[in-house]
Structure formats: C-alpha cells, structure tokens
Amino acid sequence: MIRVVIADDQQLIRAGFRSLLDAEDDIEVVGEAGTGTEVVDVVRRMRPDVVLMDIRMPDGDGLWATEQIATFPELSGTSIVVVTTFEIDEYVARAIRAGASGFLVKDTEPVELIRAVRVVASGDALLSPGVTRRLLERVARGSQATVDASALSVITGREREVLALVGRGLTNTEIGAKLFLSPLTAKTHVSRIMAKLTARDRVQLVVIAYETGLVPLGRAV
Incomplete structure (x- = not known):
C-alpha cells in the first residue's frame, strides 16, 4: 500500500483528495493536516510514502513544512508533491530545492493526481510538462549565474x-x-x-x- 498524508488548509479539498485516493486499491490516506506545523507532526508520526503539500497554510506554510521534513533522516523515504497554482511559481521552486519530488496544479485531473502519487512513491519524480518549463526557467534566472x-x-x-x-x-x-x-x-x-x-x-x-x-x-x- 502507498501511504499518503494530505496537507491543505481547506477541509473540502482534503476530503476530495481523500475520497479520490482511498478509492484506489493500492493507496491509503493515513493522515491529514491543515497547517504547516501540523503536517510536520503528522508526517513524523505516520512516516507516509507521499505527502500532498499545499503551499498557503497558516502556522508554518507548506514551503516551511517541506524544508522541515527534508531535515529528518528518518523521513528520507517520504516524497513530497507540492500542490499549487501558476501564481506562486517562486515558492514551488524553493520547495523543489528543499526536497519536493514534484508539483501539481490544484485543478489537475483526478487521474493525474493518482498517477502523481504512484510515480513519486516508486522513487521517481513528477515533472508535469505544463508547469515544468515555466518553473525551471524561473529557477535558472534566479541562480544560473x-x-x-x-x-x-x-x-x-x-x-x-x-x-x-x-x-x-x-x-x-x-x-x-x-x-x-x-x-x-x-x-x-x-x-x-x-x-x-x-x-x-x-x-x-x-x-x-x-x-x-x-x-x-x-x-x-
């Protein structure tokens, strides 16, 4: 089973993701969190395979939480997928540097969300063609030199x-x-x-x- 934690400050989004993922035979949602601090605590306790991480959350946002999770050696087997929008590319770039294994836009198709969980759980990284070019060129402009x-x-x-x-x-x-x-x-x-x-x-x-x-x-x- 692929064990997943969902982090988002909107309960409706968490419920929707949980319903979608729990319907799959090989995926189990083992925890939810609505704040950055809460997701770090949940992930440390549950040690999931995958975290779906929102960026904009109170009490330590998703970027901070991603950086925190990446510092714990015992969580090296946990992959983080940042769930975001086009408007906050700069935060996603920092999350990728902090150790996130990929990113999705919030209006992604359900089948793509399920595929993303399976891809990162298998040890690969999720490179969404619709977002990657814009994100990585932003990364390059900020640090290439x-x-x-x-x-x-x-x-x-x-x-x-x-x-x-x-x-x-x-x-x-x-x-x-x-x-x-x-x-x-x-x-x-x-x-x-x-x-x-x-x-x-x-x-x-x-x-x-x-x-x-x-x-x-x-x-x-």
Missing part, C-alpha cells in the same frame, strides 16, 4: 550527455533512444549521476542542469 559548472566535474562525459537530456525532460526510454542505450542502461546512468551530485531525485537533476548552464536558459523542456 551563481552555480559553477565545475560542479559537474565529478561526472563522466557520457553522464553529462545523459544529464542534459534529463534536464530537457526526457524519460529513460527517450534518453536511451537518443544515445543508443537500453532504457535500463539509461536508468543506471541517471542513478549514478544522482549519487555523484547528491541529488535526491530527477527533479533536482533538472534544476542542476539549468543552474550549471548545461541546459541553456530558454531551451524547451
């Missing part, structure tokens, strides 16, 4: 090629096709790159690709 490309010196030439394609949003299968590799070999390269660059997941690899200039600002994701 301050990150030294020499940070990539620990990876091989082939790994740089793979990272560039990850930065453009390609899947392992698509990377394999581009570089004449099997999807499994592409996945192995991605895992090694994450280890070498101490990236928590694929989302952080995309951010690194932008910040170091490996993927030029303005390049389509």
Whole structure:
C-alpha cells in the first residue's frame, strides 16, 4: 500500500483528495493536516510514502513544512508533491530545492493526481510538462549565474550527455533512444549521476542542469 498524508488548509479539498485516493486499491490516506506545523507532526508520526503539500497554510506554510521534513533522516523515504497554482511559481521552486519530488496544479485531473502519487512513491519524480518549463526557467534566472559548472566535474562525459537530456525532460526510454542505450542502461546512468551530485531525485537533476548552464536558459523542456 502507498501511504499518503494530505496537507491543505481547506477541509473540502482534503476530503476530495481523500475520497479520490482511498478509492484506489493500492493507496491509503493515513493522515491529514491543515497547517504547516501540523503536517510536520503528522508526517513524523505516520512516516507516509507521499505527502500532498499545499503551499498557503497558516502556522508554518507548506514551503516551511517541506524544508522541515527534508531535515529528518528518518523521513528520507517520504516524497513530497507540492500542490499549487501558476501564481506562486517562486515558492514551488524553493520547495523543489528543499526536497519536493514534484508539483501539481490544484485543478489537475483526478487521474493525474493518482498517477502523481504512484510515480513519486516508486522513487521517481513528477515533472508535469505544463508547469515544468515555466518553473525551471524561473529557477535558472534566479541562480544560473551563481552555480559553477565545475560542479559537474565529478561526472563522466557520457553522464553529462545523459544529464542534459534529463534536464530537457526526457524519460529513460527517450534518453536511451537518443544515445543508443537500453532504457535500463539509461536508468543506471541517471542513478549514478544522482549519487555523484547528491541529488535526491530527477527533479533536482533538472534544476542542476539549468543552474550549471548545461541546459541553456530558454531551451524547451
């Protein structure tokens, strides 16, 4: 079972998410929270696989809560999906840096919410094409010039090629096709790159690709 905690200050939204997720055979909602402080407490007690995290909450918002959760080693197996709107991209960018594994807009289709929970629970990251380009270019504008490309010196030439394609949003299968590799070999390269660059997941690899200039600002994701 995929164990989920829902954090949102609107009870109606929490109830809607719970009803949707609990209807799935492989997903169980194990907790809810309406404030930042409350979600940190619930997550520490329940140790869920996935947290659906709203940004705008009282008593410690979702950004603060994401940063707090990321500091606890015992919660390293908990993935956070930020649920947001286009209007607060800058907060989402900071949440991704803090350790969030993806993000969704609040009016996403129900099937996409369910898919997001399963994707991050499997250890992958959620890169929603409709939001990723705008978000990551915002990240790049804010930090690209301050990150030294020499940070990539620990990876091989082939790994740089793979990272560039990850930065453009390609899947392992698509990377394999581009570089004449099997999807499994592409996945192995991605895992090694994450280890070498101490990236928590694929989302952080995309951010690194932008910040170091490996993927030029303005390049389509």
